[in-house]
Amino acid sequence: MELVKQKYLCGERALFQSNGMRIEDSVFADGESPLKESKNLEIDQSVFKWKYPLWYCQNVLMTNSVLLETARSGIWYTHHIRIQDSVIEAPKTFRRASDITLENVNMPLADQTFWNCQDIKLNKVTVRGDYFAMNSNDITADYLNLTGNYCFDGVKNIVVRNSKLLSKDAFWNCENVTVYDSAIIGEYLGWNSKNVTFINCTIESLQGLCYMENVKLINCKLMNTSLAFEYCSNIEAEIISHIDSIKNPISGVICAQSIGEIILEETKINPSETKIIAENKNLNESTQSECLHC
Numbered sequence: 001m002e003l004v005k006q007k008y009l010c011g012e013r014a015l016f017q018s019n020g021m022r023i024e025d026s027v028f029a030d031g032e033s034p035l036k037e038s039k040n041l042e043i044d045q046s047v048f049k050w051k052y053p054l055w056y057c058q059n060v061l062m063t064n065s066v067l068l069e070t071a072r073s074g075i076w077y078t079h080h081i082r083i084q085d086s087v088i089e090a091p092k093t094f095r096r097a098s099d100i101t102l103e104n105v106n107m108p109l110a111d112q113t114f115w116n117c118q119d120i121k122l123n124k125v126t127v128r129g130d131y132f133a134m135n136s137n138d139i140t141a142d143y144l145n146l147t148g149n150y151c152f153d154g155v156k157n158i159v160v161r162n163s164k165l166l167s168k169d170a171f172w173n174c175e176n177v178t179v180y181d182s183a184i185i186g187e188y189l190g191w192n193s194k195n196v197t198f199i200n201c202t203i204e205s206l207q208g209l210c211y212m213e214n215v216k217l218i219n220c221k222l223m224n225t226s227l228a229f230e231y232c233s234n235i236e237a238e239i240i241s242h243i244d245s246i247k248n249p250i251s252g253v254i255c256a257q258s259i260g261e262i263i264l265e266e267t268k269i270n271p272s273e274t275k276i277i278a279e280n281k282n283l284n285e286s287t288q289s290e291c292l293h294c
Contacts, residue, residue: 001042009034028053048090054078062086067093069109088113091129110148149186152177171196190215215252222256227263229254235274249274 001022009015011031015023018038026046028034034050035041039058046062048071054060060081067074067090074088075081076095084103091111094100098118102125107113110129114120114136122141128148133139135154144163151167152158152174160179168186171177174193181200189208190196197216204223209215210230221241222228228246229235235252245261246254251273259278264271 001040048074052076054081057081226260231269246276249276253277 001020003022005024007026010029014034020040022042024044028048030050033052035054037056041060043062046065048067054075057078062083065086067088069089071090073092074090075093078097080099082101086105088107089109091109094114094117096116101121104124107127110127112131114133117136120139122144124143127146130148132151137156139158141160147166149168151170154173156175158177163182165184169188171190177196179198183202185204187206189205191211194213198220199218202221205225207227209228212232214234217237222239222243226244229249230247233250237254239256242258243256247263248269250269253275255277257279
């Protein structure tokens with residue numbers, strides 16, 4: 001491999017169409033697209049200061065490096081890239097890219113990152129920013145800490161484990177979602193999604209879990225969650241906590257330790273299609289559901 005070491009690189013397309021290059025201890029200063037159309041790169045202990053550093057690239061390994069905020073829109077149309085032990089401060093990183101692996105990466109300004117991407121693996125990644133991973137497919141995330149609204153909108157085929165998501169409107173318009181051992185905090189969780197499973201999760205969501213199809217909750221807690229399951233069909237919910245209120249589920253089974261209020265409007269749904277089971281014996285007397293005691 002050709003070695004570029006401790007260089008200060010300026011100007012547009014500074015290392016355009018490089019192939020088989022290792023870059024160490026270097027700074028890419030002013031100048032757009034310094035590594036555009038490059039392949040087979042190793043980048044270590046380097047800093048990117050300007051826009052579009054890795055467009056149309058293939059086979060990239062980046063370690064211990066930094067993309068500053070000014071390196072916005074940094075990695076588009078790039079395939080087969082692994083980034084480890086690095087900071088990506090720039091927004092709008094990753095568009096229409098594939099086979100992306102991030103390990104121990106901090107993304108403090110990650111607005112509009114990972115849009116329309118395929119095959120994403122995230123391990124010990126910290127994210128702050130809205131609209132994370134919109135319309136991307138085939139995602140696995142382990143120990144993801146995310147703060148930002150509207151995450152994973154339109155995603156298909158995602159598995160999340162051991163994570164914390166502080167996000168309003170998370171997982172909207174999704175298909176094939178499985179979340180294990182995680183906490184999700186934010187209103188309106190999961191609307192318009194189908195084939196969604198939460199296992200051993202803690203959820204706090206005003207009017208969460210609505211307008212969904214094929215939704216499962218196994219051994220989950222719903223904290224401060226009201227008006228849940230509105231217009232959801234084929235529900236399988238095993239809740240090991242209190243639910244503040246349930247409104248107009250279409251069909252399925254909901255079992256909880258206790259339920260504060262159940263609202264079933266016969267002009268909008270058929271109450272007999274949903275079985276609601278609660279351990280408490282003090283449900284609202286106005287409830288029109290069949291409530292069985294476990």
